[in-house]
Amino acid sequence: MSKINIGIVGTGSIVNTYKKCIDELAEGELVALYTKSASRKESAEKAFGVPVFDTMDEFLQNDIDLVCVCNESGRHGEAIKAAASAGKHVLCEKPLETTPHKIDEVIAFCKAKNVKLGCTLQNRCGEDYQRVVEAVGSGKLGKLVMGNAHINWxxxxxxxxxxKWKGTMAFDGGAALINQGIHTIDLLLHIMGSVTSVFGKVSTLVHNIEGEDVGAGILNFQNGAIGTITAGTALFPGYPERIEIYGEMGSILMEGGSIKAWNIKDTPTFEPTSNADKGSRAADPA
Structure with missing residues (x-):
């Protein structure tokens, strides 16, 4: 099998993680990067060991099969469209864009260009989370009655x-919910299903930013269950993200990517694989 040639749009800190993952793939190889900043070309080439281009056209002229979009959220759409127009498949860092309209637009654009478009929501792959998905999917919890997500960071x-862009409406789309909260909210919706209505409130109480640094919502799910979401970046000192899933037969609680409580009727108690929080970035400066 021939290798998948991968190019990355962006040279920020998240690219280090992408580079590490690509290096671990026998079937993948990083071949080029794009940065809009000409001054960062030389340092990025030294850091990542591949050619770096400061024009999108030059970047896309390379033999690239897959483009990973890792620039500012509010510039995801233009990068996705450029890659799709060049016939490249796209894997985009979360979120796909900053508004529902823009997200629908890039999905339709990629369909029209007949290229694949994916969004990086890697927390779905966690071992403990997969156990929760299996428990819910196999009916161990019975009818779902409540699902809560808390990202109090x-x-x-x-x-x-x-x-220059975090916390701005133009390039972050907000703040605590769309940036920090998105992964945990994705897990909640993945388990609980579609939402029929939401009542929410966001505020900016501590930071000097355009987006919200605290937010809360009440959800009604299509299956009849209810739920809540809380999120923030002003909640000192920051606590591990938490998901609570309640069914008529029991409940499961996760914190920081690990199962912390497993209480299901007529089912043996689950023994957590580790007491350590696996992936929380509750007070991570990144």
Whole structure:
């Protein structure tokens, strides 16, 4: 099998993670990067060991099968469209874009260009989370009655001051919910299913940003269950993200990617694989 040639749009900190993952893939190879900043070309080439281009046209002229979009959220759409127009498949860092309209637009665009479009929601692959999915899918919890997601994190002012785009409406689409909360909210919806109505409130109470640094919502799910979401980047000192799934036969609680409680009627108690939080970035400066 021939290798999949991969190019990355962006040279920010997340690219280090993508590079590590690509290096671990026998069937994948990083071949090029794109940065809009000409001044970053040389340092990026030294850091990643591949050619770096500061024009999108030059970047896309390379023999690339898959483009990973890792630039600012509000510029995802233009990068996705450019890659799709060049016949490249796309894997985009979350979120696909900053508004539902823009997201629908890039999905339709990629369909029209007959290229595949994916969004990076890697928390679905967690071992403990897969056990929760299996328990719910096999009916162990019975009828679902409530699902809650809490992403009560903290970021200091420097986190936003050091970035030209984080916390802005144009390029972040908001703040705590769309940036930090998105992965945990995705897991909640993946388990609980479609939502029929939402009542929510967001506020900016601590940070000097356009987007929200605290938010809360009440959800009605299509299956009849209800739920809540809380999220923030102003909640010192920051606590591991938490998912609570309640059914008529029991409940499962996860924190930081690990199952913390497993209480299901007529089912043996689950023994967690580790007491450590696997993936929480509750107070991570990144």
């Amino acid at each position: 903290y970021r200091d002012e420097k986190y936003y001051d050091d970035s």
